[in-house]
Amino acid sequence: MNTQHQIQDAIRTLSSAFAPLDCRIQAARKGSFSFTIVNHAGIAQHSQRLYPGQYSGASLQQVIQRARQSLAA
Secondary structure, eight states: OOHHHHHHHHHHHHHHHTTTSEEEEEEEETTEEEEEEEOTTSOEEEEEEEOTTSSSHHHHHHHHHHHHHHHHO
């Protein structure tokens, strides 16, 4: 699977993981991208940049868990 497909899969996974909140993708370039979780009022709640190696499997699940902890705090 090439990097572009991995990024697309990661974006879908992130969007599903944080629904019904909005997961906005920004600055997708050079093999990395940023995502921001936005609440219903349009206020950013969490933002993070992902790099190759964080797109799938256990690494992506760790990113999701840390983001959920950040949202709960």
